[in-house]
Amino acid sequence: MAPAIGVVTFPGSQDDQDALRAVRLSGASAVPLWHRDPDLHGVDAVVLPGGFSYGDYLRAGAIARFSPVMESVIAGARDGLPVLGICNGFQVLCESHLLPGALIRNGGMLFVNRDERLRVESASTVWTADYAPGQEIVIPIKNGEGRYTADERTLDALEAEGRVIARYLDNPNGSARDIAGIANAEGNVVGLMPHPEHAVEELTGPYPGPATDGLPFFTSILKHLVSVSA
Amino acid sequence: MARVVVDVMLKPEILDPQGQAVQRALPRLGFDGVVDVRQGKRFEVELDGPADEAALARVREMAEKLLANTVIEEFDVRVEA
Amino acid sequence: MARVVVDVMLKPEILDPQGQAVQRALPRLGFDGVVDVRQGKRFEVELDGPADEAALARVREMAEKLLANTVIEEFDVRVEA
Amino acid sequence: MSDPSPATVAHTVDSVENAAATPDVEQPYEALGVKPDEYARIRDLLGRRPTSSELAMYSVMWSEHCSYKSSKIHLKQFGEKAPDVDFLLVGPGENAGVVDVGGDLAVTFKIESHNHPSYVEPYQGAATGVGGIVRDILTMGARPIAVMDPLRFGPADAPDTHRVLPGVVRGIGGYGNSLGLPNIGGEVVFDACYAGNPLVNALAVGVMRKSEIKLAQAHGPGNKVVLFGARTGGDGIGGASVLASATFDEDKPAKRPSVQVGDPFMEKVLIECCLEIFAEDLVVGIQDLGAAGLSCATTELAAAGTGGMDVQLDLAPLRDATLVPEEILMSESQERMMAVVTPANVARFFELCEKWDVTATVIGTVTETGRLRMTWHGATIVDVDPKTLAHQGPVYERPYHRPSWQDALQAATPDTLSRPKTGDELRETVLKLAAGPNLADKSWVVQQYDHRVRGNTVLAHGEDSGMLRLDESTGLGVALATDGNGRYTKLDPYSGAQLALAEAYRNVAATGARPLAVTDCLNFGSPEDPAVMWQFAEATRGLADACQILGTPVTGGNVSFYNQTGEAAIHPTPIVGVLGVIDDVTRRTRSAFTGEGDILLLLGDTRDEFGGSEWAHQVHGHLGGLPPKVDLERERLLAEVLIAGSRDGMLSAAHDLSDGGLIQAVVESALRGDMGVRIVLPGDLDPFVALFSESAGRAVVALPRSEELRFTDMCRFRGLPVARIGVVDGGAVEVQGQFSIPLGELREAHTGTFPALFG
């Protein structure tokens, strides 16, 4: 029985179906989770998908962070449950203080959707183990509030502890230190602004490519879960 | 150096989805007794000169032209105490 | 019925892309003498009860928990004159 | 916020009783846009004067926008001349047409305009335009799966364009992105004629099982009428205040917003909520609240069903408690729907609404009285035959005649314009067109749109059509393209409309999909101007004839009149959307040149045709002569060849030829694939004509040498002219004996324009 990875749907989530598809393609079993239901239905890992939860009206992720399911996700994460927050999910993780810092309006003020070149900085999290450290990959971004910010001390700490997991090669939004994604100290919680679930199929991935550079995020966690359950 | 504050709010008759989202969230967080929430913008404008009438007039013009969308928003300009 | 206002601004040390965008636009529109612009949020919260200390304390809690992200923002709560 | 109590209100509303008792009360019908003869007609339909609420309803339902009174007699042709096809499941008349795309799947799509609101408040106007068309698609029972946005603006360097365009683009992105709908294509075209009258058209497409199609009908006496979604506010009801003040001469109601503000989050949950409701088959009929809000929804549902409905209007949840019945009936508040539900299903219906935090209220009941009755705190304020509102509106045969200036316009051919002759002059012209705002790269715009969400976008911006995968297991998909050239249509409305269809049809085929059906948005000036009405008559006739010949029925669309400032109307601008089907999306053809050494073939005939061309417009600011010749049989043949070439894997790239001609198409494909080309022009053609002519029915394809013979044989066998014009090779676009432009220089010219203008 393949490990189960849950994908939370908040009102206003948009990329939940895509995250579920990516989980399926990686070979894990994909379990939809509902924001009102605190029960995680025994999943081995959780993905908080992209979108505009509650319209992102107050601050991206600010209201979703208080939904019943997040109580369980937060508690689980503190006990080592692997959690990946993509785009809006990353914002939810920051609002929940599972990850430091915050994501603010892009430097250019505009929503930006384009294929972005990234460098994987850390392959030592359960979500990035299938990458080679320093590997350059292409993953789409699509956000209006994707500019990572934190105070210098926090940024230095993230660098020092190797918790910056991916950096932009052409910083699209003024993110501090070109940060595209970070991990918590334990490495089980990862937040990422770009959308790996949109780079998992030749047919629909970045063009001209490479089209499937996002898949390792999902195979990484699958291998990890298989190894721990074995 | 003077600080002028410009508050920009949606006109009362205009739908405010942002304020509504906040208001709907409050009870879930255990806050009752809030009958309405409106969300707007606050600008803090630092002038290099004094905030005299001339300066305020200029800031009002800024608000009119740039800070507020007067088709749906109204604004208020005042000197920060 | 009382109206409480919550102003939320980015902390001074956090850079403010929106404020900067406004500031950059001003000279092009012929407005000089503006040394800094910060953009924040203004919430107008209508309470069904009076704005007594207890109520204000509740609104401060709201701001702390929801209206502001205290990692990057600071807030100010006051009763509207 | 409590409703006024019955006691205080009952005496102030204009009840049916009161109307019967006071036949001679002056009513402000003209302020509502109701003509004296229309008012007289209302009076004898009712056998009394209308109540102010009834008058409000007639005024909106009989408006141009809702009744199509000026366009009806012309739109008829789309039905009369409709090719008989077996795949059309729902035609014009419903919220959107539905076509059978194979398997058990059906697709619904429609285009609509939100021109004027987008001029007044660009962000909200465009945003609510997207919201409205998406609700039409949802109302058919379908899951919305994508949007497109054909746009027209005034001159790119005009100050007002810099107010309108950025707001419109942010609005379309802001709303569509927040709905989780990929934007898979659109147009951005500039012309002085759109200054003050920008065109913001929005197309939405949705998919459903054939068995799940929903219609706007209120069947079954005793069934409940449920209003759900956003609360009703005073949005977009400037007009109603006349009535309100007429009824409430003492205390006039508060100020009403003329601008509607959209709440995409509300619409997103409304979509998911409706889809779960549909999945459990909980509705008998459903209607969105668009223009004319509650008036339109109640009358259309009742008129199309058992025939009667009782509504307790004071039960409608309000955002603004000061609204009076007349205003509630006219309100255009967004994100609202109305459903007809059997009493047995009401409980479950409400459970699902609660699950999604959607406000739902039973406000009425279906009856067999044949009357639409509404009460306000006990007083009957509406008692009408709904058919008189929905179907028996006025029909105008507006006078039309060919404008006096048409001959002069057509006589002013571009033949006299000075043409580039030397290689250097041709080079200059290539760069000038590629950098011109109409042909320049639109990344600055489309990067603000999410084109990936839902994970089924196979082709989007930069390709000839947007393509979506519908079925992950079979690879079944659809392709969509929109086109419309106002300059062509101004020169000759009949063939201009046909060229719009031909181009969209060609674009769909170029990506490998089989064109199936059409939706259209007819953007014109004032129907009261006989010259404009002639343009409209000619354009509809041309489009209907062309649809018949190409076998692509019009399934639905929209008419936008009064796009004019003073006497000056916009160019007549029919925007045509074509939907195509492709059995296996992995067989699609892209436009990028990617195969080093691939052969370039030009398909079709090139003539000396520059009337309304981008060259004449961009280089000489000239508009005159005749548009390119239309040959629909040729278009069909070209499409067959492109589809076969795609299906059999012969083509590595295909790109249709339109604005800017052959060279612009080559430039786009070369830049997209980041590969140069060496072009050797056919000797018999003047280089300028060969490169820049806009002759229709053409495409350029790239294919491996190994496929050349097989493909050219197919063309010759089917009688499609084909000429080898070069190879994919090197790092420049080179036309032998004329000029060579490095890709870098081309890219700079092509991509620099928008950031420089709007960045």
Ligand SMILES: Nc1ncnc2c1ncn2[C@@H]1O[C@H](COP(=O)(O)OP(=O)(O)O)[C@@H](O)[C@H]1O
């Ligand atoms: N240009 C057109 N071509 C074909 N059908 C049209 C056109 N304009 C309007 N229609 C049809 O007339 C009906 C009413 O249009 P409309 O009032 O815009 O519908 P809705 O209010 O649901 O948007 C719709 O079925 C629409 O498809």
Ligand SMILES: [Mg+2]
């Ligand atoms: Mg409709």
